[in-house]
Amino acid sequence: MGIFVQLFNLEYLDVAETRFSRKKLCFSPFFVDKLYAASGVFDPACVEGELTRINGEYDMVKTDMFFLPYCFNDHWILICINQLFKEINFFDTMHNFDIECRDKLIDKLVGNFQKSCFEAHIFNRDFLSYDRVCPSSPKPTVHRKYDSGIYIMLFMENFDGRVLKTIDPTVATQFRKLIAFKSITCPLNSVDAETVAYEALQS
Structure with missing residues (x-):
């Protein structure tokens, strides 16, 4: 998930500004883990350095949607702070969260x-005054229940703030391959893509 977040943010850093475009920013699971603390004991200083760096790179004031992926009981969920429609969108791939939780x-x-x-x-x-909405979303089949992380990535890619595009198991399978390809060929990757491909063929 951490690698995907870097790829995702890099892709949306220079998104063209049109009436249909969305400026999206995702925070790393490591960052979100630090937010998971009771309000009375949470110290903003623990994330201030990272938050300041991110703001310097992505201009958070102009961001339409902030994504907070979090692994809860070995299951990925996604919170989207949706500034376009003043909503907090909650995605639960297994559909097992009640409203109170x-x-x-x-x-x-x-x-x-x-x-x-x-x-x-x-x-x-x-943000806490925003309406809380759970958009309709698919969930992995019983045999693919450990794909919750892949589905969370797909939700970030395919949610425009109002509608989530249709996602099926075939799309999830192909997306996993796409992420592997992007990880290898990403400019941030110091490992040569041809070397990786050659070693994979040799093995």
């Missing part, structure tokens, strides 16, 4: 993110 998780992660942005002098926005 969902809201506690949102209050903790989004509340601490909001506080961190204020303390880092990025902006002061009341």
Whole structure:
């Protein structure tokens, strides 16, 4: 997931500005893990350095959607702070969160993110006042239940703030291959792609 986040943010860094485009920014699981703390004990200083760096690279003030992927009980969920429609969108691939559990998780992660942005002098926005919406989304079959991370990645790619494009198991399988290809050929990768391909063939 961490590698995908880097690829995802790199792709959306220079997205062309049109009426249909969306400026998206995803935070790493390592960053989101730090947000998972009771509000009374959470210290914004623990993420301020990373948050300031990210803001310098991506200009968070102009971002339409912030994505917070989080692994909860070995299962990936996704929170989207949707500034286009003033919503908090919650994606649960296994569809097993009740409203109370969902809201506690949102209050903790989004509340601490909001506080961190204020303390880092990025902006002061009341995300917790946004409507909470769970968009209709597919879930992996029983045999592919460990694909929750792949589906979370697909949700980020295919959600425009209002509608989630249709995703089926075939798409998920092909997407896994695409991510592997992007990881190897990404400019951030210091390993030569041809060398990787050659070694794979030899093995």
